Amino acid sequence: MNTLVALWLVLLFSGGALAQGPHDAVLRVTVVDPSGAVIVGARVTLTPAADAVGIETGARGDATFTALEPGRVTIHVESPGFEPSDVRDVRLRAGENRREVKLKIARFAETVQVGRDPRERATDPRGNAFATVLDQAQIDELPDDPDEMEQALREMGGPGSVLRVNGFRGGRLPPKGQIQQIRFRRNMFAADAHEPGFVSIDVTTKPGIDTWRGSTNVGFRDAALTARNVFAPVKGDERHERYGFSVSGPLWKQHTSLALSVDGVDAFDTKTIVAALPSGYFADSIRKPNDALNVTARFEHMLTPSQMFRAELQRNRTTNENLGVGDFDLIERGYRQVRTEQVLRAFNAGAIGKTMYNELRLQWRAEEVAFTPTSTAPAVLVLNAFDAGGAQLAGSRRSNTVSITNDLDIAAGRHAIRAGAQLDAGGYRTGERRNTAGTFTFASLEAYAAGQPTTFTRNTGNPEVEIAQAQLGLYVQDDIRVRKDLTLSAGLRQEYQSNIGGFHLAPRAGLAWSPFRSGRTTIRGGGGVFFDWFDAQAYEQGVQLDGAHQQIETILQPGYPDAALGGRAVALPAGRVQFAPNLAQPTLAEAIAAIEQTLPGDIRVNTMFMRRRGTHQLRGVDINAPLATGVRPDPAAGTITQIESTARTELDAISINLNYARPQRRLFVAANYTFGRSIDEADSPFSLPADNYNLAAERGPSLGFSRHRFMSMANLPLARRFRLGASLRIQSAAPYNITTGRDDNGDTVSNDRPAGVTRNTGLGRAQIDLGLRLSWGLAFGGAAPPPAGPQVRLVRGDNTDPLGSMGGVDSAGKRYAIELYTQAYNALNHFNALNFSGVVGSPFFGQATSAAPPRRVEVGARLGF
DSSP: HHHHHHHHHHHHTTTGGGGOTTOOOOEEEEOOOTSSOBBBBBEEEESSSSOOOOOOOOOTTTEEEEEEEEEEEEEEEOTTTBBBBBEEEEEESSEEEHHHHHHOBOSSGGGSSSSOOOHHTTTOOSSSEEEEEHHHHHHSOOOOOOOOOOOOOOHHOOOOOOOEEEESSSSOOOOOOOOOOEEEEEEEEEOOOSSSSSOEEEEEHHHHHHHHOOOOEEEEEGGBBBBBTOOSSSOOOOOOEEEEEEEEEEHHHHHHHEEEEEEEEEEEEEEEEEEEEEEEEEEEEEEEEEEEEEEEEEEEEEEETTTEEEEEEEEEEEEEEEETTTTTTTTTOOOOEEEEEEEEEEEEEEEEEEEEEEEEEEEEEEEEEEEEEEEOOOOOEEETTEESOOOEEEEEEEEEEEEEEEEEEEETTHHHHEEEEEEEEEEEEEEEESSSSOOOSSSSSSHHHHHOOSSSEEEEEEEOEEEEEEEEEEEEEEEEEEEEEEEEEEEEEEETTTTTOEEEEEEEEEEOOOOOTTOEEEEEEEEEEEOOOOOOOHHHHHHHSSSSSEEEEESOOOSSTTOOOSTTTTEEBBBBBEOOOOOOOEEEEEEEEEEEEEEEEHHHHHHHEEEEEEEEEEEEEEEEEEEEOSSSSTOOOOOOEEEEEEEEEEEEEEEEEEEEEEETTTEEEEEEEEEEEEEESSSTTTTTOOTOOOGGGGGOOOTTOOOEEEEEEEEEESSTEEEEEEEOOOOOOOOOBBBSSSSOSSOOOOOOOTTTOOOOOEEEEEEEEEEEEEEEEEEEEEEEOSSSOOOOOEEEETEEEOOOOSSSBBOOTTEEEEEEEEEETTTTTOOEEEEBOBBSSSSTTTSSEOOOOEEEEEEEEEEEE
């Protein structure tokens, strides 16, 4: 097996060594719009066919064909929103040949359909028919803060969506000014995908090969622009100051470029505390400072006409104060967290011969998180009444991870093949001190007043732990063009993870059929198997508490405030966490059926049904819980939490997606509604059941899963240079667990449920969040050089309406563009209730004790130059 893996990796990573003959021709086609800005994602084909499928232009607007025979060819180019173009009788000489193709704006939607057969376009799994694309105008209406923009994108993508920047996972989103395109792809059963989900979100940054461009932005909000939280006795103080600067341009025109960006946040907001103290009801607001500084440098260089290299370095630092405070947790429960992250990325991509394209991505990521508690006193938890004492979190953890991914695309007649490998490896070191001072748990306020805790628990021993973890995925995928109207896909993925072990095969298959000549109707189906990886941090925590590094000390019916004193105190032997010897990778089997229809006016409607079944899901079980006789199976040990892969999950969902875009009017509307049912048997690998000998009773609704979800986004022009962006999120009530707050079965966990009540059967309240963004833009100054980025130039009537580096500003060829905006979050100030109490003995049982942020208004400006 090791030999097979080695041969596979050698094949994939040695592609760059292949070279063309000395008498071959190389053709580099650059596709631009009427203003000269490059177009990304345009499809270029040659006749006689050099590539039956064609090549899409990359980040620099280039498509490169290598190992061609000298002679004459015809170049065909097409891109959504532009009229197709044919350049005939192009002469190729031995060596390098360059050709620029300028596309005209499509004046009417029907003209876009000319050229490539619409059925081929509709059934191309790697084309735009399988994606929703946000161009510069839509990107400009997203939140300016990168963290808030990431949250908005994930909400648009739906549960389980996977976000990548230039093909990389993790790290931080770039500033809006450096993003050229965002694609929401629905090709879920490609073998190169590890994660299952509705969509993948691919973010592509702009190149800067022609001219230097930059932007700077500021944003501000404070208490005067924020409404009062429903649970705050008075409106809390709040301030949010955000700033950013980015610049990009050529170091060597058409060859080498550099992009730099700096952004930061200096802010504090307020978190409400709602508690029931022995003295009565208590409500307060606490300030939570948040400071961040992020620096990114990106370097790009054309190694050859067909090979591009990119390197990127990020350094991100965030400091948060008073984490852990809020809801039932009083001020002394707070702690400080400092998170530092460094990311180094390298990327190489290019054509190999006539029919192959290779892409190699490498990432190194180092992260350190340090915790400093406000108090080191023992914690006091009066379930769903109040929490006092220390946070029981101190120390730090570090990680160094490396990710290597290689994709080799091969075009062979009707076949579009992708073979690849993904290797993730890391070292993790932790000195986190969790619950080292101990925690008293009380069932109710009455028990607290009587000084009768249910349990006292404490972690003792040495928390210093070092682990290593590696995971490998090998895959091959073939998209077969059976007919113009039918594409079949078949793939196989093999996965391995070191701490679970075993090689696992995941077959994938799919089809796309466009039955009518117009190509406006597409039927899709697919299915496949996915394997989930055991999270390294969860594995690390399990090793910490394995009984050798740290032990779990538990006292039943302890004294208070001295746990060892008290006539009823019973000290159990040391407990621990262990992994089941037959632990297996969690497995998901998924299938979908979908139909997409393009309606008159280019309205695209997609309806999809998804069915997912999970086995070998991770859960915690106390295998040493007391039997009916009250005796533990191993009297020499306390609680033994065993991590097992014995849980199951179910998910059935119907999703309806609508997209409407009129580039000529700069109008965009997208909406998604999902109705689903999700059932599982555990909330996390460490969550314990109410009855360790009746695991079937744990089957219930997934915690926090809303059956109904609606998300929409609209972007439209107004009069006098104003633009309006709007987003609306609606979701139905999410389930929560109901417990008595007592430990009647003596397993040391106060999660027993009332008779006849199953897991996660409580329901909260629906949530509604409307976001609005009103902007005004103006261009001024002398004529600007042609922009280097791929901003789309749109047409209004008979006149071109060029968009500058900021898509919301009509720059009209000017050198500078300024945008002023006002952005409102939760514009309706709707009360979105959170944190419902599920403890029957709590004074707040069945009630919400916190809320999502109220209406917040931010004002800001951006300057492009």
